[in-house]
């Protein structure tokens with residue numbers, strides 16, 4: 001018996017939405033991709049190319065682009081939402097008339113909502129109340145996926161049907177989909193690593209070495225997981241693709257937009273100049289603001305994020321961020337083994353030498 005063709009809707013005409021639409025079509029799905037720009041729709045449908053966001057890659061000709069939300073969503077079994085966090089809720093609200101409780105709704109967005117501090121899958125839950133909600137995150141540079149470089153991602157959901165359908169719809173010879181039920185941890189991993197990608201780009205532009213890069217990434221992981229645990233996530237998630245995996249790729253690659261913003265600032269450009277030169281979304285700029293405020297509220301120690309905040313928004317020179325790392329408290333390597341507090345207490349108990 002021939003397998004049924006799954007119907008997939010992708011909301012968003014940017015680089016990641018386009019890469020995912022093309023994967024699903026390569027996998028035999030019936031794919032409609034919604035975006036606002038009529039010219040881009042025409043280009044995708046006629047030339048099978050997204051000249052604005054992925055100009056050098058061929059899109060599977062079966063992807064049908066449209067500016068009509070209704071026709072994109074009607075009868076779709078799986079809806080992938082690849083819209084920057086600033087516009088995510090408004091797009092979900094516009095889509096609501098054509099969303100149903102049977103559909104599987106998946107956010108691919110790595111950001112946090114400004115006023116609510118909600119992650120995008122929480123926005124989906126709040127707006128729809130539907131049961132099949134998940135999130136995709138992992139080391140997934142869109143242009144490498146479009147180039148069919150071997151890539152892995154994570155589908156995270158408490159709902160087994162959501163995990164399975166996404167694995168079936170997107171898993172193919174160049175794209176491997178792993179499952180997790182820690183939706184919050186996976187989604188936080190994707191959002192938080194953008195902060196450290198900016199810092200890593202800065203460090204690279206300032207000529208810092210490989211030891212420094214490795215220290216930065218590892219301490220970033222400690223900081224991310226500390227924050228995520230305070231938010232109720234499982235720290236083990238950060239050993240996976242959406243934690244350490246995504247951190248490695250975004251802190252190492254010039255293809256990451258967050259890394260590029262940091263690199264431009266490390267070369268002496270202002271934040272405004274760096275963003276203007278990018279011309280795309282770097283979610284980390286907003287995320288660092290929101291996370292620093294939340295960390296204060298929760299009393300979570302995040303010296304790297306705070307140091308980056310001061311460089312981005314208070315005019316502190318980028319070189320000084322490294323000092324924050326070197327001159328911070330003497331701490332624990334892996335605090336899930338030796339708690340930070342135990343190290344601090346031992347210092348208090350042994351005051352007076354070298355101080």
Ligand SMILES: NC(=O)C1=CN([C@@H]2O[C@H](COP(=O)(O)OP(=O)(O)OC[C@H]3O[C@@H](n4cnc5c(N)ncnc54)[C@H](O)[C@@H]3O)[C@@H](O)[C@H]2O)C=CC1
Nearest residue numbers: 013014015016017082084087108109110140141142280281
């Ligand atoms: N590009 C990448 O390599 C990856 C991106 N992501 C995440 O996916 C999300 C989307 O990213 P990209 O596709 O890369 O972004 P992008 O910057 O390439 O494109 C964003 C798309 O959203 C559209 N958009 C913006 N505001 C809108 C609105 N109000 N209504 C309708 N459409 C609107 C833009 O027109 C554009 O088509 C981001 O949060 C990002 O963190 C996740 C993994 C990889």
Ligand SMILES: O=C(CO)COP(=O)(O)O
Nearest residue numbers: 138139140141256257258
């Ligand atoms: O999340 C990404 C890769 O996994 C893409 O990162 P940027 O948003 O920094 O380009």
